[in-house]
Amino acid sequence: MRVLFTVLAMLAILDCPATARAEDNLNTVLDPIRTKYQLPALAAAVEKDGKLVAYGAVGVRVAGRDLPVTADDRFHLGSDTKAMTATLAGMMVDEGRLRWDSTIAEVLGPALPKLRPKFGAITLRELLSHTSGLPTDNEEIGKLYFSPDAADHPLTDWRLKMIEAWGSKHDPSFVNAGKFQYANLGYIIAGAMIEKASGKPWERLMFERIYAPLDLKTAGLGAQATFGEYDAPVGHRVDDKGKVTPFPWGESADLPASLGPAGLAHMSIKDFATWAGWNAGEGKRGPALIKPETLKTLHQPVVDMQIKDPKPGTPKTGSYALGWGLSKFDWSDKPLLTHNGSNGLNFASILVDVDHDLAIVVTTNIAGPHADPATRDVMKALYTKYAK
Incomplete structure (x- = not known):
């Protein structure tokens, strides 16, 4: 039995930007990266000062099918759920x-x-x-x-x-x-x-205490597509020979429900940005889910992580807080809150800069060797564009 849990994301760490015009279209940034890494779909969003300032979604819901993704489609977040728990x-x-x-x-x-x-x-x-x-x-x-x-x-x-x-x-x-x-x-x-x-x-509790107060209308748990429908970007697996297989529904489409607190949330890229932006605000604006000092405790590093032989472009040092990692990138001047998530079929990254009240999120509906570098390329591009 091939066990999906082994690919539930070992947190990574990415960076973020800072200023933007209202709701820029990111498709021209995303599509070349999606093509370069041969991903079915790729989505990203930027939130600044509690406002959505840029977003985009390119590609298809299912590899080989003419079903374009939209910015309202649900993507799986994997271990980015941990910060919610x-x-x-x-x-x-x-x-x-x-x-x-x-x-x-x-x-x-x-x-x-x-x-x-x-x-x-x-x-x-x-x-x-x-x-x-x-x-x-x-x-x-x-x-x-x-x-x-x-x-x-x-x-x-x-x-x-x-x-x-x-x-x-x-x-x-x-x-x-x-x-x-x-x-x-x-x-x-x-x-x-x-x-x-x-x-x-x-x-x-996820629905009552996080999804509803933040008005995350697309948020749910488990596999993101409705059973029997292609109404969301479904997950894909890449085998050792590079063959891509979609896993749209049923038990094979996600990890067991018992792992919920570790990594089974899904939502649109725009709702994901709302969650990220709420964290970037550090309690300065509503809804008041927890006390500001409690949110700072969640973001405060607890333990150093040893990052051995990091891949090019990935952090060389880092720490872990409560549901969040913190790392400094070659293109960031300080450690930033971040986490990666995957159920072995999808991949998601989140980055939060509380000093600039800025958040970036990136998602794709495939795992495998190309998902992580693709999201890192997007993060770097968006940092370069919006943080300067």
């Missing part, structure tokens, strides 16, 4: 339902009495900053994600069973060592803690 956690902290140092055992222990003590001692902050000592996705964790037993339980119950199955057998690989180790499982656990604290499923 961290924001939900911030809401629970603001409301006194959780603390950043709340432990797994403290919140979930009564329902999961078999947890090992060191596992149970992991805190919410450690889960959200990837400093918990939980491993990056491996074969054993993949069996939990793709277990046939998941169909026998409500989703919230299944998350708890997954947590107990792992936490009753494994200690963290390091404890309170301040090390970085990217772990999707950590965000599933954080999601379960949020569910326990709020009394509502993570999925419901």
